[in-house]
Amino acid sequence: MPDLSNKVCLVTGASKGVGRGTALQLASYGATCYITGRELATLEDVQAEAEGRRYSGRIFPVKCDHTNEMNTRKVFEKIAIEQNGQLDLLVNNVFTAVEYAFKNYNMGFWKQDISNWDLVSNVELRNNHICSGLASHLMFARGRGLIVNVNTVGGKMYPLIPSHVVGKAEKDRVADRFTLNFQRHNVAFVSLLPSMVRTDFITKFIEKDDDDDQALNEIRASCRQMLDCSESVEFQGKCIAHMLADENISKKAGQILLTTDLAEEYNFEDIDGKSPLSERSLKILTKIYGWSSLSSFIPSWLKLPNLIYNIVIRYNLC
Template structure:
């Protein structure tokens, strides 16, 4: 299950290379491509030892968008990082357990950062664009929320068992604005809101043990699969969202990685525990930009928010870029009372 890629020696030592995360041990789930890969690259570049998981050890000829554990591990190490690829199917509880047992054994019980990123529903979501929930395939709920929600909870349990005795650690759920208001489809939004609530509630019990847990909202991210969808589809919109326009100015896969890296090295991280954090706002707070030098803009920017919907884009053109929606009012978008 955990065989290293060809030519890679079996790593059991904690990284000692320079960097703000030198000596830290991380797990990033779902890191063969996309946001998970970007996070692994940034954590490794910052000096951490990074365990990455995914189902694809080596890319196959029939892969549409490519990406594998081997590819990610090689790129991390080309940047001077330490990376241990672990082939893991996150629908299987026993493989999740084996993953954490492996880290515990090889790192003498140390785990500093867990990033719950694994997600297996992107293809299913885009295959069912504009399909109402009552016409979805019967297994759509499980496709969206087994790996994307249940697995996050199981991984959080295993991480807490390692972090609590050591009185330190950071757990990050990768979520989205879909946890606040209707986005893409019904199972997607339910799952993302549950990820946010999981972080908030787990943080209450973890706080007294000095372990932080947060929910991270990247902006639109130009992942390999998203780029494939945009290139192959003639549609501009998915539901009420202008997908094409939104992703054309989106984040790189490494921007969220920068956010996690800065969070993990923040000595005051416990002040953020239990909260939803937006990558662009962390960029402003910590002073980092995307890998192409661009400063990203928060969802709370009124102009950006109005641009999400084709119905309000004309208003967005009239709104100055400096106007931000206060967090209290922004939260009302998801008000259910």
Template structure:
């Protein structure tokens, strides 16, 4: 595990799932991690387990410093207050992981229904609580990183090359997340700050496990833990040649082979492949 004891990280949407896995892996590396989300103490969302309070405590248990911050990333004042607090307490931010995503809320078996039958309410989940939230946090983090001439922004995205992601809204939103990282990297390249998009695989999040439990099916063997994604982020943050990857779409399974890390069970799941056609 790399040593990131001098790293100050902000991981958005880290109450559970991939965000929690990333925060825990950074904790393993000794980082200071600001864990953000709306679920705090006993107040959770969507009846799913996990809060930023719990995640921060687990980060500390792993050897890092976990700091829970209740933040609704659709509210600009909340995001500004988050970074002001990081300024006051740390004086810098080295790593931003844009993981917050409201696009799954309210979805059930209708996720892949034809776009003309989908509710417009879901658009705001994908774009306000997803794409815009990534942009809002990135612009505030980038200001601080540019001043110091170093830093890394990771947009957690999803996909498999040019293959269709199963929903028009989802496909467009995740494509926007990828393009945002590429465009940010273009403007940041001469400032010493890197930006990338990262694809997890098929992750055993609380939401995924619940979905399979409700259908009575076993969780597929090809799934991997959220910490597998976290180990990818940790490896990137520790890479002295990270600028060489800036602007790229990176895949967790590929990074595992490049950097030599494994999942928590010692396996090294390959890159995830969607069962759809390129578009």
């Protein structure tokens, strides 16, 4: 079990979903975890939940609008003052365009309002760059640290929604291209890709079945096929906790990591005691194609190599 009792962490966009789940898991392993969001009340709910679970770690809510650079800078100033300059982990999780991406996935970019580009770029691009830069000053001074870009396969897929795909692809590229500079200071920068996460939004989306949009219903059906590889909102937190405790984390610097691969490597399960199947699993991919009868005969451990999997995702083959 990771011991994070001496670690100071920051998770952005932690009011709900993966950010909330990540903060709770970090606290469960003893970390001091700062969390940000626009509504202080919802952040305090996360703090109260950690206390209710009697976790050894502590959660500190900080209200922050990440579209405002001064707001963001004040978060890091607060951590520097209260923790004597210590910051061991930054989780770039904040994202504001989930509903927009689902509602406009099939709309040509030439039909989309340019303000939707700003919805993604101001938070997922500009803010993540600011946060990573501010975190690096604290981490470089102490000679260690970990920065995790929470991402999705959106960065690899055919660009139905250009602004969304660019934002996701940028997270992968930053983790890759910044690695040499960060490794000189013993700071690892990685991009983390989950399977389908059972957030409140996704759960409600799957349950709904009354849209006139046939293509959207097909996506919904595909999501249902992926339930076997879906993960809780806290699964990524487990991945991040194990990486933070890994003394050899520098070997993963610059990589795009699947949560299910990390779970196999570090040998842990989701909070419900289950092990989500890898998105690279042929069992899952054949189910998505609609070959359920064939899928039942395929062992869950049989997976596509990363190179082939990336091609499948890139050309939307599944």
